[in-house]
Amino acid sequence: MKQELSLTMITHRSIEEGIALEKGKNSREYYDACTVIEMSELDMFRLGIEENTPVRVFSSSGEVIVRAITGIQSLPPGVCHIRQGVWANQIVPAITQSAGAPQYSGFEVTVTPAPGERILHARELVLRSVGMWTGEDDATDP
């Protein structure tokens, strides 16, 4: 069992994210759809974690806490996926290779188990990221 694992991250759309997006980014559906990191069974085993265990994902640009699940659309070992949106973009590097488009896919991340850590909801995460969070709202999950 390893306490951390280096993986290649892909962030893309999924239909669950698309439907939830239209319900609103503060909706429970959006939270449930986008706060998952999908990885291979082997990588889950290597990390010694079970389904839905919170994990901390680091990249060169930041970190985010999401819950780990075995890929619904299967992934090879060494590759992981967070659905596009608020949580994925906490760690997407703003590197554009001079072409305008950031590195939404194909960047290195480190994943470590973070059992018991709270997964922030979209509004709190974004407001915290830009320094606007005052804590006045209910800080629990949506």
Next chain:
Amino acid sequence: MPRILESIGCPFCGCSCDDIRVTVSDDGNTILEVENACSIGSEIFLNASRTNRITRPRLRQPDGTMREITYEEAIDITARAIIRAKKPLMFGFGSTTSESQAAAARVMELGGGVLDNCASICHGPSLMAVFDNGYPTCTLGEVKNRADVIVYWGANPIHAHPRHMSRYAIYPLGFFTENGHLRRTVIVIDPRKTDTANIADYHLQIKPGRDYELFNAFRMAVQGFEDEIFETVSGIPRQMILEVSTILKQAKFGVIFFGMGLTHTDGRNHNVDIAISLVRDLNSSSKWSIMAMRGHYNVAGPNIVWSWTFGFPYCLDLTRKTHAHMNPGETSSVDLAMRDEVDLFINIGTDAAAHFPIEAVRHLKKNFWICIDPHVSMAAEIADLHIPVGIAGVEVPGIVYRMDNVPIQFRSVISPPDGVLSDEEVLLRIADRLEERTGSRYGIPDSEKAGQNTNGYRSATG
């Protein structure tokens, strides 16, 4: 009696399906039922009359709360902010009509700022490749009626374009393709075994970021250099590359649909460039086309509208007054943000706060942030000024450009909430106000541009 509206356009993905049936209540205010649309499209329609909408602009107060203001005030604040800013950036337009994209062109030409659209973080690299290498493409109608080999490269239409396969590419019975999917070969190239890969005849599970090499290997196979291909390229065995390249060469009419798998990974425009070259090679022995899987129903619109207005499709720097300038990497939104080059940000028809890398959002948020959007998106949550508008394609009619650049007239199905303006009306009124305030139809003189740099809130409203 509820009314049934036929042939309605769907404001979700680049498929821009225009065969939706919508049932509307007697009073014309509520959408009761949606037929033919995918699950995401249905959600857009049903949500329009379900949610508690914001119906008046809101301005952030010094204590951080939002106060309701009139449209008149919001338009005046926006115009003044544009006048004061040295380099305002207006970004978005994935989910608006082409009429509002034309109105935005007028605003930023007058305002002397940067005009950019979602392509910048999406298929912008594809457009760069098209400049360099051409675009041997076709319409989706031709795909339906002629194509017998379909390649999805770095695209997952089951999730991102849910009706693409059923309406255009795989399953429909066309004029020369009367057997539908039975006579079509589907090839998917993706590092993940996606749901699209699961229904393909061939899934090439490529290593992430290794697209260029695999395209190169296909080009070698097509040009007759089979023996020089390595045993494995990008994780794909040589034998598989040869087998698939034979199918490509023997196609009657083939199409490569490519998605974000090419434009968001290492190589960017070069991946698309070599894809176009492969299509050119294949056209020496067969008939092939290539098409970008555009993400939103009218994300192609700004590229068309601004090309005929300014000569360039996106990343438009209009600060020079005499001519438009485009240079992705320099005038693209994320790069401008990261270099702190803009001093006013206007988000319209997108959600930059949710879909830009958060570092770029932090940089942009140093300045006055205006969000023009029907919903309380993340961009609206952090905005200093939020101007709500009608939902394009549901409450506001207009022209949209499908992923194959075919223009379609979308109709509205219900009216926007009382007093809520459309994007186009808001933008045209901002343009009028710019003309009034500067007394010029030819843009803001440099002497008026004080620049607001560090505290956009104060200078924009003061």
